Amino acid sequence: MCMSRINFAIIGPGKISHRFVLGVKHSLHAHIIAVGARDDQKAVAYANQYDIVHAGSIEDVLRLPEVDCVYISTPPASHKQLILQSLAAGKHVICEKPMLYHVEDVEEVFAFAKEKGLFLMEGQKGLFLPTIAKMKEWIEQGVLGKVQYIEASYSYRFVSSLDHWVFDPAIGGGGSFDVGGYPLSLVLSLIKKPVVDVHRNQVSMSTGVDGFASLRLQFEGGCIANIQAGIDLPMKNTGRIYGTEGYIFIDDFWKTNTVTYHRYDGTSETFTIEQPSEFTYYIDHSCECIKKGLLESPIHPMSSHRLFTELLNQSPAISST
Structure with a gap:
């Protein structure tokens, strides 16, 4: 496949999509040419805001032959139907997280993408950051010694009426699926061994x-990870990685452009990169995969989506109201 740039259509011009637009602005591989919504007028207003050429209904946008890939940023309950609809229209798909709530749905949409010969991936941005790649490099080099414990949190207070999807258990609301993917992506990026034990606690609304x-989580080889996620408890959201020879403390790990390791012998090293948008990395990665004819991301393949979904779906051992 020979493409200079991948032409994107946004399906669902919601709040998070504005950050996707910024990510595309700083990409050399992507270009937004269309926006589709259930409300045509909303799509037109959004297109006017960003000088996007085409705007209309979702069906209209999916019929455009010049659209290569769609970015789905609608409420999560609609993701499966829109993924299948987009794939059926011959479009590659990036879907905002949480992509899906059930393992069987993950397997179904990836099987359909494979059948259609199309690329599919969840936009789990934390997996693609240069800072995370640098941390992986340090760990593989043994800078921290043997990593034995990781702690990662993303918890805040979501202020909205209770009819918002994030408060609805019937469609996968709650802290785990809303933001749990951020700390989970940090842990699973750094520890590549099988999970051998899982225990969950929660406070219900x-x-x-x-x-x-x-x-x-406990991993084969002994490393333990504790992950916190919430929509009703403000926290200082950090990642902490402890090894036998050193440690890393990292704030805002899902979007940061800087990270430092500290060794117990007093030495340290800092990595910093200019980063106008943390979305650009997974956008560029997806474009490169599409140009190469890949159907899955080597960083976030179907097996990774399945593992994320399985872990975030763990039943609570203790629940209180």
Whole structure:
């Protein structure tokens, strides 16, 4: 496949999509040419804001032959149907997280993408950051010694009416699926061994969703990870990685452009990169995969999507209201 740039259509011009637009602005491989929404007028207003050429219904946008790939940023309950609809229209797909809630749905959409010969990936941005890649490099080089413990948290107070999807347990609301992918992506990026034990605790909200959840993972080889995620508890959101020879403390790990390791012998090293948008990395990665004819990302393949979904779906061992 020979393409200079991948032409994108945005499906669902919601809040998060504005950050995707910024990511594309700083990409050398992507270009947004269309926006589709259930409300045509909303699509037109969005297109006017960003000088996007085409705007209309979702069906209209999917019929455009010049659209190569769609970015889906609608509420999560609609993701599966829109993924299948987009693939059926012959479009590659990037879907905003959380992509899906059930392993069987993950397997179904990836099987359909394979059948159609199209690329499919969840936009889990933390997996693609240069800072995370640098941390992996340090760990593989043994700078921290043997990593024995990781702690990662992303918890905040979501302010909205209770009819928002994030408070609805029937469609996968709650802290785990809303933001749990961020700390989980940090842990699974750094530790590449199988998970051998999982234990979860949560505090439930009045609607039944997890307002705050804690997930404890043990990996083959002994490393333990504790992950916290919530929509009803403000926290200082950090990642902490402890090894036998050193440690890393990293704030805002899902978007940061700088990271430092500290060794117990007093030495340290800092990595910093200019980063106008943390979205650009996974956008560029997806474009490169599409140009190469890949159907899955080597960084976030179907097996990775399955593992994320399985772990975030763990039933709570203790729940209180």
